[in-house]
Structures are given as C-alpha cells and as structure tokens.
Amino acid sequence: DSGVTQTPKHLITATGQRVTLRCSPRSGDLSVYWYQQSLDQGLQFLIQYYNGEERAKGNILERFSAQQFPDLHSELNLSSLELGDSALYFCASSLQAQNTEAFFGQGTRLTVV
Amino acid sequence: AQKVTQAQTEISVVEKEDVTLDCVYETRDTTYYLFWYKQPPSGELVFLIRRNSFDEQNEISGRYSWNFQKSTSSFNFTITASQVVDSAVYFCALSDRAMDSNYQLIWGAGTKLIIKP
Numbered sequence: 523d524s525g526v527t528q529t530p531k532h533l534i535t536a537t538g539q540r541v542t543l544r545c546s547p548r549s550g551d552l553s554v555y556w557y558q559q560s561l562d563q564g565l566q567f568l569i570q571y572y573n574g575e576e577r578a579k580g581n582i583l584e585r586f587s588a589q590q591f592p593d594l595h596s597e598l599n600l601s602s603l604e605l606g607d608s609a610l611y612f613c614a615s616s617l618q619a620q621n622t623e624a625f626f627g628q629g630t631r632l633t634v635v
Numbered sequence: 636a637q638k639v640t641q642a643q644t645e646i647s648v649v650e651k652e653d654v655t656l657d658c659v660y661e662t663r664d665t666t667y668y669l670f671w672y673k674q675p676p677s678g679e680l681v682f683l684i685r686r687n688s689f690d691e692q693n694e695i696s697g698r699y700s701w702n703f704q705k706s707t708s709s710f711n712f713t714i715t716a717s718q719v720v721d722s723a724v725y726f727c728a729l730s731d732r733a734m735d736s737n738y739q740l741i742w743g744a745g746t747k748l749i750i751k752p
Contacts, residue, residue: 524682
C-alpha cells in the first residue's frame with residue numbers, strides 16, 4: 523500500500539459530461555501529481571500542486587482542471603468529456619516540490635461512452 | 636530534450652529463466668533520478684527502485700537487480716529465476732530539471748513481461 527488514496531476506482535460516464543477524481547496524498551506529503559495513462563499516449567504528466575499552489579503543468583487539456591485543498595487532498599476535474607478521455611488517471615504524492623520520489627495511488631479508470 | 640527508451644515492447648519467457656529489461660535515457664542534466672515501476676494486470680503502479688545520477692552502484696533486492704551505467708545512459712533491470720507473479724508491464728522513468736527547473740517524471744513506453752509456467 524503506497525499510502526496514496528484515489529477515488530473512485532472506476533467511473534463510467536457519457537460524452538459531454540463532467541467528472542471529478544479525488545486524491546488523498548500520503549501523510550505528510552505536500553506535492554500531488556496527476557498523470558493520465560491511455561493506450562495510445564502512454565503515461566503522461568498532467569499537473570502538479572505543491573502545498574495548495576499549482577507548481578508545474580504538463581500536457582493538460584483546457585477542459586481539465588485541478589486544485590489542491592488546505593487539507594492537501596486534490597481533485598482533478600474533467601469536463602466536456604470525449605471518448606478519447608477514456609484512460610487510467612493516476613495521482614502521486616511526494617514530500618517535496620521536486621518529484622524525486624513519488625508514490626502512486628491505485629488509479630481511477632475512466633470510461634467515456 | 637529528455638527521453639526514456641524501452642526498446643522491448645514485449646518479452647515472453649518460461650518460468651525460472653532470467654530476464655533483463657532494457658532502459659536507455661537521454662538528459663542534459665547532471666543531476667537526475669531514474670526509476671523502475673511495475674504495473675501488474677490489476678493496474679496500480681508499484682515503485683521498485685530509485686537511483687540518483689551520482690550513485691552508480693548496482694543494486695540487488697532479492698531476485699531483482701539493477702545495472703546503472705552512465706557511460707551508456709542505461710539503467711537495466713534483471714529478474715533472476717522469474718516467476719509467474721512477475722508478469723506485468725514494467726516502466727522505466729527519468730526525473731530531471733529540464734521542465735522549468737521542476738523535476739518531473741518522463742516515462743518510457745513500458746515493457747510487457749509475460750512469464751509462462
């Protein structure tokens with residue numbers, strides 16, 4: 523058990539809808555990272571938050587947004603969903619702002635139909 | 636730009652054979668970190684090892700061993716006496732400061748390892 527908790531584990535929704543994925547980091551970790559794993563793109567970094575502030579941005583679509591709350595949990599919001607957004611979404615956390623050691627949650631499998 | 640190459644898309648061996656998964660990386664940074672993760676069929680990403688660029692000592696953990704060679708920019712992973720439970724996709728990743736001075740993980744495409752009984 524990595525100590526990173528993601529909910530829900532599975533999500534099925536229709537195109538055009540909006541969903542929220544939730545992540546609780548390991549106790550004491552200040553950084554949260556979101557990754558997308560799709561069949562055609564592999565594992566891609568989306569965004570990082572550190573102690574409530576956005577720290578780094580990767581290949582995140584404008585339809586997607588995230589935030590980190592004062593209790594350090596994070597949410598990834600995906601809107602106007604398309605079939606191509608179907609993927610496994612991972613959250614990771616680390617103590618520092620620099621991702622030199624990251625532990626991953628079990629992922630949320632999103633299926634857009 | 637940084638890059639991680641896992642040239643072996645899929646490897647299939649019979650149980651008890653040794654198997655080596657290759658990882659070649661590119662970076663211009665002198666300080667970087669290399670990782671291996673295992674993704675079993677259940678989907679989670681399991682951390683296996685982290686190596687920093689200043690530590691070229693090879694590491695052994697049970698049946699797992701890692702060979703880090705800066706001269707060839709490689710960080711290969713060997714499983715000795717493989718078992719069916721080792722069947723998974725294995726990812727090599729690099730973390731350096733190339734992206735706006737933040738360390739971020741750059742992933743290889745993964746190697747699917749199939750261990751046949």
